[in-house]
Amino acid sequence: MSLRRIAAVAERVLRQLRHDRRVLVFMLVLPAVAMILFGYSFSGDITGVRVAFVDEDDTDLTQTLRDNLRADSAFRLAELPVGQDPEQLLLEAGYQAVIRIPDKFTSLYYAHFAMGVATSAQGRIDLTLDESDPQIAATVQKGLADALMDLGEGGPVDVQVKDLYGVEVRFIDSFAPAIMGLVVALISTVLTLLSIVREKVDGTFARVWVSPVRRAEFILGYVVAFGAVALVQSLVVLSVGKLVFGILINGSIAWAFLCVILFAIGSVGLGTLLSALAQTESQAVVFFPLVIVPSVLLSGMMWPIQAIPPLLRPLSYLVPLTYSNRLLRAVMVKGLAPWQEPVGLGGLLGFVVLTIAAASLILRQRARGAE
Amino acid sequence: MTSPCESVFSARDVTKTFGAFRAVDGVSIDVPAGEIYGLVGPSGAGKTTLIRLFCGLAAATHGEARLLGHAMxxxxxxxxxxxxxxPQEKAVYRDLSVGENLLFFGQIYGMDRQRIARRTTEILSLMRLGDRVRQRADSLSGGERQRLSLACALLHEPDALLLDEPTIGLDPALRAQFWDHFHALSKGGRTILLSTHYLLEAERCRRVGLMQAGRFIAEGTPAELRSAAASRAGRAVPDMEDVFLVLTASSEGAS
Known part of the structure; x- marks a missing residue:
């Protein structure tokens, strides 16, 4: 064993790293970015949950309750006129909870206090919850309980929770669509990236390029292959989810598969795009955390986007998995059609159009011998 | 097939620059059908760039490269x-078998499966890879992979062939085999433009363009080049390496 030879090998490896600027930048920047993202993401409280407040009683007490809720940073409260269907507000207007204060709430609330525990008269509040994200649902319930406590003497209040989907949604139920999206994103992006970089390194890219294969055909070939892979992966996730964890699937599996394929198409585009920045397979590997870290931390997969600090929250909307999560949860848990979740569908379509267009441009540049 | 009088490869004063670097510098060339034309010269002489211009993988900065009468x-x-x-690299899919590589290249050239199967048998027997059809390309030896790479270029029976250093890294016996294939193809009417830095291989070409620093320093049949070198050196120059050295020296002296 020679220390000199060990040092020679170590020095050579460090020199190689120094020559590869892209790897070097990632080596130094990635730990900092990862620490910032992990640190902020784990330390955030849920804020800005959209809650509709429908006050049919409209008294000083209910206004105090409204003010208490409004003072809670967890909520973004909107006071709506009476007579609206809570389910429609959740499914179509994008609210995550509807708090309805029925007529005579105040009188029943004080009546109970005046008459003591013997009476059955009790103030009642209807809470309709979108439980597709159980963490948000729990935050709303806790926030409402706190606001009621702060009303002071009176009560108790009977909070009638209505499950939008008929059953209680567990964390695993809303986690399964996210896992499906994550797996598809990772495999499609990473394998496309590696495959194209390998074609460049091996020279097969040039060979394909002088053949009759068109740019569109090349990209579509990858899309078809990874679309098929995405379908099989989704089937595996759903089967394991259903058989092992008994996950809730309220919606159409066919729609879910179509959404997954859409996401796979965008991910192939992203992989092609990233391949333009990597000349070797080791440079390509450096991009993997770039796909994985934001997807896990910022997409609402592990915790709701409302739990991400407002400073970082805009970044969530740059992460494709955010839209896939919204869309797949809407389709699988809420049982909606894709177009009933316009933000998720629009985001995903935008992702597909942008990445495929950019990938196509990059391939054209390459076809012109620009590489 | 191309008519004998038509130039399969032609370029007029073609230049390709990368920034300030002139990879190909004012080259003109005409290669008629059925000819084997060798671009001969050291590494960095501009051979690969000229081939890429004819393939359409790069666009000329000045002038025009034409292949089979069409501007590239x-x-x-x-x-x-x-x-x-x-290409110069052994450009095959390492994780596919020999047969799968040929199947893919046949398919992208629009060949049907029957024709691919027939051509695969023919070409693998010609390349002495007949027993390797199911073997993965990454388990082949360097020479075998090179033969597979050539097989992929020949599969769809093209009229013209652009071969970038096809014999690099091959042992002399295998190189001789490759040249036998090239001559057989040429007899069958195919036109070949190839590059090599093995100066002795120039002897095997019908005509040769000696390249250095992006330019042709001499062009002609091997006999013509020898005679040009002899007249410049004032002595007989039988060896092609000497021919190159003499013509390079006189070219540098002239410039």
């Missing part, structure tokens, strides 16, 4: 099925 890369689509290209 603008008219590439008109000729893309009529030429075969073998």
């Amino acid at each position: 890369p603008g008219d590439r689509r008109a000729v893309e099925s009529r030429f075969g290209y073998m």
Whole structure:
């Protein structure tokens, strides 16, 4: 064993790293970015949950309750006129909870206090919850309980929770669509990236390029292959989810598969795009955390986007998995059609159009011998 | 097939620059059908760039490269099925078998499965890879992979072949085999433009363009080049390496 030879090998490896600027930048920047993202993401409280407040009683007490809720940073409260269907507000207007204060709430609330525990008269509040994200649902319930406590003497209040989907949604139920999206994103992006970089390194890219294969055909070939892979992966996730964890699937599996394929198409585009920045397979590997870290931390997969600090929250909307999560949860848990979740569908379509267009441009540049 | 009088490869004063670097510098060339034309010169002489210009993988900065009468890369689509290209790297899919590689390249050239199967048998027997059809490319030896790479370029029976250093890294016996294939193809009417830095291989070409620093320093049949070198050196120059040295020296002296 020679220390000199060990040092020679170590020095050579460090020199190689120094020559590869892209790897070097990632080596130094990635730990900092990862620490910032992990640190902020784990330390955030849920804020800005959209809650509709429908006050049919409209008294000083209910206004105090409204003010208490409004003072809670967890909520973004909107006071709506009476007579609206809570389910429609959740499914179509994008609210995550509807708090309805029925007529005579105040009188029943004080009546109970005046008459003591013997009476059955009790103030009642209807809470309709979108439980597709159980963490948000729990935050709303806790926030409402706190606001009621702060009303002071009176009560108790009977909070009638209505499950939008008929059953209680567990964390695993809303986690399964996210896992499906994550797996598809990772495999499609990473394998496309590696495959194209390998074609460049091996020279097969040039060979394909002088053949009759068109740019569109090349990209579509990858899309078809990874679309098929995405379908099989989704089937595996759903089967394991259903058989092992008994996950809730309220919606159409066919729609879910179509959404997954859409996401796979965008991910192939992203992989092609990233391949333009990597000349070797080791440079390509450096991009993997770039796909994985934001997807896990910022997409609402592990915790709701409302739990991400407002400073970082805009970044969530740059992460494709955010839209896939919204869309797949809407389709699988809420049982909606894709177009009933316009933000998720629009985001995903935008992702597909942008990445495929950019990938196509990059391939054209390459076809012109620009590489 | 191309008519004998038509130039399969032609370029007029073609230049390709990368920034300030002139990779190909004012080269003109005409290669008629059925000829084997060798671009001969040291590494960095501009051979690969010239081949890439004819393939349409790069666009000339000045002048025009034409393949089978079509300007490249603008008219590439008109000729893309009529030429075969073998890059310098052993450009095959390492994780596919020999047969799967040929299947893919046959399919992208629009061949049906029957024709691919027939051509695969023919070409693998010609390349002495007949027993390797199911073997993965990454388990082949360097020479075998090179033969597979050539097979991929020949599979669709192109009229013109662009071969970038096809014999690099091969042992002399295998090199001789490759040249036998090239001559057989040429006899069958195919036109070959190839590059090599083995100066002795120039002897095997019908005509040769000696390249240095992006330019042709001499062009002609091997006999013509020898005679040009002899007249400059004032003595007989039988060896092609000496021919190159004499012509290079006189070219440098002239410039």
